Amino acid sequence: MSSSSSLVAMKKVVHQLRFEASINRVKVSQAAADLQQFCIQNATQDPLLTGVSSSTNPFRPQKVCSFL
Amino acid sequence: MGEMEQLRKEAESLKDQITAARKAVQDTTLQEAAAGITVVGRVQLKTRKTLRGHLAKIYAMHWAVDANLCVSASQDGKLIVWDTITTNKVNAIPLKSSWVMTCAYAPSGNLVACGGLDNMCSIYNLKGKDGNVKVMRELAAHTGYLSCCRFLSDSEIITSSGDCTCVLWDIETGTQKTVFAGHQGDCMSLAVSPDFKFFISGACDFTAKLWDIREGVCRQTFGGHESDINAIGFFPNGNAVITGSDDATCKLYDLRADQELITYQDSSIMCGVTSLAPSLSGRLILAGYDDFNVNIWDSLKSERVGVLAGHDNRVSCIGVSADGMACCTGSWDSFLKIWN
Numbered sequence A: 001m002s003s004s005s006s007l008v009a010m011k012k013v014v015h016q017l018r019f020e021a022s023i024n025r026v027k028v029s030q031a032a033a034d035l036q037q038f039c040i041q042n043a044t045q046d047p048l049l050t051g052v053s054s055s056t057n058p059f060r061p062q063k064v065c066s067f068l
Numbered sequence B: 001m002g003e004m005e006q007l008r009k010e011a012e013s014l015k016d017q018i019t020a021a022r023k024a025v026q027d028t029t030l031q032e033a034a035a036g037i038t039v040v041g042r043v044q045l046k047t048r049k050t051l052r053g054h055l056a057k058i059y060a061m062h063w064a065v066d067a068n069l070c071v072s073a074s075q076d077g078k079l080i081v082w083d084t085i086t087t088n089k090v091n092a093i094p095l096k097s098s099w100v101m102t103c104a105y106a107p108s109g110n111l112v113a114c115g116g117l118d119n120m121c122s123i124y125n126l127k128g129k130d131g132n133v134k135v136m137r138e139l140a141a142h143t144g145y146l147s148c149c150r151f152l153s154d155s156e157i158i159t160s161s162g163d164c165t166c167v168l169w170d171i172e173t174g175t176q177k178t179v180f181a182g183h184q185g186d187c188m189s190l191a192v193s194p195d196f197k198f199f200i201s202g203a204c205d206f207t208a209k210l211w212d213i214r215e216g217v218c219r220q221t222f223g224g225h226e227s228d229i230n231a232i233g234f235f236p237n238g239n240a241v242i243t244g245s246d247d248a249t250c251k252l253y254d255l256r257a258d259q260e261l262i263t264y265q266d267s268s269i270m271c272g273v274t275s276l277a278p279s280l281s282g283r284l285i286l287a288g289y290d291d292f293n294v295n296i297w298d299s300l301k302s303e304r305v306g307v308l309a310g311h312d313n314r315v316s317c318i319g320v321s322a323d324g325m326a327c328c329t330g331s332w333d334s335f336l337k338i339w340n
Helices: A003-021 A028-045 B002-024
Strands: B047-051 B058-063 B069-074 B078-083 B089-094 B100-105 B111-116 B120-125 B134-140 B146-151 B156-161 B165-170 B175-181 B187-192 B198-203 B208-212 B217-222 B229-234 B240-245 B250-254 B259-264 B273-278 B284-289 B293-298 B303-309 B315-320 B327-331 B336-339
Touching: A003 B002, A003 B217, A028 B250, A028 B259, B058 B327, B069 B100, B069 B111, B078 B111, B111 B146, B120 B146, B120 B156, B156 B187, B165 B187, B198 B229, B198 B240, B208 B240, B240 B273, B240 B284, B250 B284, B284 B303, B284 B315, B293 B315
Parallel strands: B058 B100, B058 B315, B100 B146, B146 B187, B187 B229, B229 B273, B273 B315
Antiparallel strands: B047 B336, B058 B069, B069 B078, B078 B089, B100 B111, B111 B120, B120 B134, B146 B156, B156 B165, B165 B175, B187 B198, B198 B208, B208 B217, B229 B240, B240 B250, B250 B259, B273 B284, B284 B293, B293 B303, B315 B327, B327 B336
């Protein structure tokens, strides 16, 4: 690699790092609280978490009722 | 000469700045913050369906947004669209190249895509006029294998490649709209944010990057893994990213705090993570491993709360359906299983 192209590449790296360094960061306590709140608020709507009863489970074969 | 050295110094100084800025907002840890909540009870999912039909290793699967359809890709050279409730094959699409590594279902349900060692992303129209499924477009420009692809719509798709780049394509014209360069290693996986504004990529340079789709730039880079990142996904609220790596761990990175919040690991797990998917609420993370199992993690407490054992070979792909009702695993044993 020629020295001028590695210089260009390095300038890009520095430019990118400057960009990434400049973002605003939220406190971890806030971020963690929001994650927890999302999980808790949506817990009852999460079938894999709450379990699916066989009567409402589309993947469970329905037992056939026959009228005798 | 002098300028290069100066730039290197500036790069190191900026990296230190980022580390310091991350530390400055680290007023607690997720472990501490979640100390008050109890671990989720044991999660025991059962295999409800086994999808049989592929004749070789399954490398990828993706759920459709609507209905209980999913698409799977196998190195038997076929893409199969399944009705997961009836286990019927809705479409069995023969591929030009059998070396497929990824597949995707468009949100509309009209298209599917796949690609692999042919370095191309092939788009198939499932709703063609005469009922035949044909190649609609072949997106060729990558100089390395296609590791992952995800549709934004019927007209745009994002791909990740072994050539270290990700690309946003215009499907209609078959051209590259944006090239996302920056990774220093093969890009292995990508995921699109719930609002479709961002996507994340995991690569063999051990980092995950967050990209602004419209601006075409990388906004954040997350390190910490000690090996290739094979799998990546968004936490359902779009504010965090989950990664799975060959270093046998999964990590959760918060986008707004710009740092890793937690690692999902266990001393008894020594093999790589191949795939992962969060449950609808994000509380559970289902991760597929090289040891043929899927481990279910409590995302907030970082404890293993379940195992899905049922495959006879590596679990290569996993996905949770759009309504969260079921999880689908695909394996090198050629079967897909539906669990809930």
